[in-house]
Amino acid sequence: MDGSIDDKSEDSPSSSGSSQPQNLSTVVHTITAVPTAIPNQPVQVQSVIQPTQQSVIQAAGQIQTVQVEEDGEGHLVRTDTDIGIEKRREILSRRPSYRKILNELSSAEAPGIAKIEEDKEEEAAITSIQTTIPSYVQTSAGQTIQIAAANQNELTTQGLQTITMTNAGQGAVTAAAMPAGTTIVQYTQGDGSQQFVTVPAGEVQAYQIRAPSSLPAGVVMATPTGITSPQQLAEESARKRELRLMKNRYKNREAARECRRRKKEYVKCLETRVAVLEQQNKTLIEELKSLKELYCHKAETE
DNA sequence: CTTAGTCGCCGTCAAGAAGC
DNA sequence: GCTTCTTGACGGCGACTAAG
Secondary structure, three states: OOOOOOOOOOOOOOOOOOOOOOOOOOEOOOOOOOOOOOOOOEEEEEEEEEEHHHHHHHHOOOOOOOOHHHHOOOOOOEEOOOHHHHHHHHHOOOOHHHHHHHHHHHHHHHOOOOOHHHHHHOHHHHHHHHHHOHHHOOOOOEEEOOOOOOOOHHHHOOEEEEEEEEEEEOOHOOOOOOOOEEEEEEEEEOOOHHHHHHEEOOOHHHEEEEEEOOOOOOEOOOOOOOOOOOOHHHHHHHHHHHHHHHHHHHHHHHHHHHHHHHHHHHHHHHHHHHHOOOOOHHHHHHHHHHHHHHHHHHHHHH
């Protein structure tokens, strides 16, 4: 069950994401779990959480204050059934991202925890495609052919220096989900990095290399010139679709990596918090013990 | 040595959220 | 409304380990 957390202790302002307690003393909070599948049903949860954790979830989900009453057995029961439930459920239908959670945690926490940086690696990401795709190409014993650019000015404005066409229609390429006979068009940029596009065999000479604005810098679409028949148009659109899918898959691969990294970081952060809290709990228990002893000793002497 | 089970990592897809 | 981002779920793969 995906539950929201609502603070029942003293000053729980649902409006403020900024007024977070800075000390890490243990506070008993009431967790009001809002069932997403069974609406308006009171739930009974009590737990001990930290102020920062509570503030995180408040900030992410903008939780409202809810009425909580104690039932006969000492459980805390949520009793409000009126406005805001739908909205809250809507808000909570998806948990906030790890990036948000961890950044909130970091801002509330001591400065030891680093924030998750925004992605500023767009260029690096595009560079890494060059290290991925060549593995399909280098294993083939393809014939390399130098071709001339159809529009030299256009190419030079894109920073291209050489264009190399690699005839790589062997098994290594077909294993990479490319049709047999597919030709890889490879070109080298000014910085020495390489890019690849796929072109069906037999159509190479009819192609003009261009760089459409919709693609990331450096990725080139190969567009056939003089296509007239519906079949060629269909092939062309299929090719474009495949290229788009390849691009999406690549981006998602990177995104999944990032997501896993953030998740790991988030879990690590939580584990650290658990360790800290356990230690604090220990200390507090010891403190309570010694105070009790002191009090008993004093009472005995009087 | 082989096999089965487990674990961690990865790529992909799909769905929802967020941005424009 | 469309595109991009984020993340859960799923399956595949390799490494490791214990049992036979």
